[in-house]
Amino acid sequence: MNEETLKRLADLKARQDAGEHMPCPRCGKNTMKPDVYTNALSRQADVMICECGMEEAMLAFINCPLPLAGWACFHTENHNR
Numbered sequence: 001m002n003e004e005t006l007k008r009l010a011d012l013k014a015r016q017d018a019g020e021h022m023p024c025p026r027c028g029k030n031t032m033k034p035d036v037y038t039n040a041l042s043r044q045a046d047v048m049i050c051e052c053g054m055e056e057a058m059l060a061f062i063n064c065p066l067p068l069a070g071w072a073c074f075h076t077e078n079h080n081r
């Protein structure tokens with residue numbers, strides 16, 4: 001995980017800690033529950049994600065996790081540049 005990724009994750013976490021409602025950082029869908037801490041904690045990063053946490057767990061189980069670089073939050077921000 002590079003420094004840029006860590007910075008973005010820290011930023012996401014800070015915004016979630018502040019109670020900001022945002023699309024799921026992992027899948028990018030607007031499926032996060034309003035109370036951020038009732039969502040799932042990602043296994044790959046210290047941020048909350050939606051029900052796709054189930055999918056993340058399955059992929060980890062078959063030893064084929066989606067890399068953080070594949071997370072929607074990183075894609076969207078790249079598009080905006």
Ligand SMILES: [Zn+2]
Nearest residue numbers: 024027050052
């Ligand atoms: Zn999700």
